[in-house]
Amino acid sequence: MDFRTTARRLERLNPWAVDAGLAAVLAAITLAEIAVNADRPDVTASDAWWSAAFTVAMTLPLVLRRRYPFAVVAAVGVPATVYNVVDIPPDPYTLTFSILVAVYSVSAYGRRRLAVTAAVIAAVALVLINLPVMPDESGFADVVNQFLLLGGGWVAGQNSRYRRREAELLRERAERAEREQQERGRVAVLEERGRLAREIHDVIAHSVGVIAVQAGAARAVAEQRPDLARETLATIEQVSKDTLVELRRALGALRAAGQETDLRPAPGLAALGELVEKVGGAGVRVSVRERGQRRDVPPGVDLSAYRIVQEALTNTVKHSGSPTAHVTISYGLSSLEVQVIDEGGTSPARASGDTGPASRDGGHGLIGMRERVTMLGGEFEAGATETGFSVHARFPLTCAREDR
Structure with missing residues (x-):
């Protein structure tokens, strides 16, 4: 010891x-x-x-x-x-x-x-x-020894005071840094939930529009084409279930004060081509690979998967320095998996999840991506690989269609 x-x-x-x-x-x-x-x-x-x-x-x-x-x-x-x-x-x-x-x-x-x-x-x-004994050589030496002894004790006390104060300052700085980190995380979560609320609003608005159009079409052909009317009603039923699921999840998101509503259609995996072109213009070549049979996924999952790829590629452009990135979309029987890998290493900003101020359409680094996946009941992993950095998200599809 x-x-x-x-x-x-x-x-x-x-x-x-x-x-x-x-x-x-x-x-x-x-x-x-x-x-x-x-x-x-x-x-x-x-x-x-x-x-x-x-x-x-x-x-x-x-x-x-x-x-x-x-x-x-x-x-x-x-x-x-x-x-x-x-x-x-x-x-x-x-x-x-x-x-x-x-x-x-x-x-x-x-x-x-x-x-x-x-x-x-x-x-x-x-x-x-010690005045009486100071003229004597041995007495003077004894006085000097006492001075040195007491002076050493006083200096040791000053050193202890300095070290104690230094330790207090370091502890205060550590506590302040921890509070600031927690506050940044809290703000990031609130901002991300606000963006999620706006995006889910877009999904719901789109779904209600589809229901209205399909209902009108069903009413128009109900007498002449009852089979087509039944198919239209089945579509309305499925869209309604998906919309109800998204509405329930939206109740957990808080909108940021003063945030305006964007009524543009929400993007999805079908828009990856445009995203790849934008990232290519920033100097990063992106390859996209699909596994499994492509099929329709719930609007919330489609939107969130697109945002994960968008945020991961944005981080690659800003923090990685890698000239290439690889995107893999895997369609499973009960899940959708998204993985983005680059070869640019791990910067302190990427490792901490703090990738700077969030854009209006993007997330807030790893914190935003994790929050987005968690809201949909999925799993999220991100971290350094042997050659770069990997972001992996898994979205369940079965629970996304359940009417709970």
């Missing part, structure tokens, strides 16, 4: 418990040193008891070192000064640890102005206390 792992585990502990444990350990170490030296000839029982009392006075305040760092350094420094002035043996060396922790704490957790003030006061007190 390395030091960083240990440090992270200690950070998760209760600060009060950690500080209380630190104070107890320092007190125990110093009291143990006093007990060991209590049998020295120059140490009386009274001296030992007084040293123990000063030890408790200098270690007990450390429990509050994070909450009141300046008050703690004062509470530790005053008894330390008095103890040094009265010069009571055995003068345990380990008592220096309590002073060092107090200096570190005020530097790491106190306000910067108070931390500097505490450092200045400690330096002045250290000089004044």
Whole structure:
């Protein structure tokens, strides 16, 4: 177990418990040193008891070192000064640890102005206390060592303050970035649902128009050609079922505020030729391959499959740099599958699903495509391949025709 792992585990502990444990350990170490030296000839029982009392006075305040760092350094420094002035043996060396922790704490957790003030006061007190011994070479060296020790504690506290602040800034940036990412995703979903509502409106409007025309034709030939009237009514029945399914799905889409309705006929897979020509004009050669027997599919699936191909090819032009793309339309017994593959690699924008502002007719990157397929009960996959990027969507056809 390395030091960083240990440090992270200690950070998760209760600060009060950690500080209380630190104070107890320092007190125990110093009291143990006093007990060991209590049998020295120059140490009386009274001296030992007084040293123990000063030890408790200098270690007990450390429990509050994070909450009141300046008050703690004062509470530790005053008894330390008095103890040094009265010069009571055995003068345990380990008592220096309590002073060092107090200096570190005020530097790491106190306000910067108070931390500097505490450092200045400690330096002045250290000089004044040791004035009598400073002319002596060994005494001067001892003072220098104390300065270095306390200065090291103060610098360590400043370093801890800097690292803690840096960690807080990184955490704030990460949280802000996550919130922004979630907001972008939410906005993208709302915008895409608005576009889906408009497009499904086009499908419904088209279906109602077909029903009206077919109903008029059935009424006109009902007496002379009852067989043709029955076929027309069957067509009306099927179109009505498809329209009801699309209407139910439209209830889950929210239109964006202020969005105008586009009443042009919705495109479908039959319009792929025009789309391929447009993409070819942008410098990307597109090959289209069909598998299975081509047949009519529900209007919502036809429209969404076209939009998937359109968005995937748009992403190829914008982000891939690939000169070619391959589109495969697979007609199954119960499903329609659409796959678009290019050989241009994966940019950060494509991998994250954020491909920039959505166009009026397009989607919003991978987020929009996934939302579109999910609304129709399908499955969507997109990701990097060994040579480029692949988009694959599967639309169920059986459930699209059910009258639920």
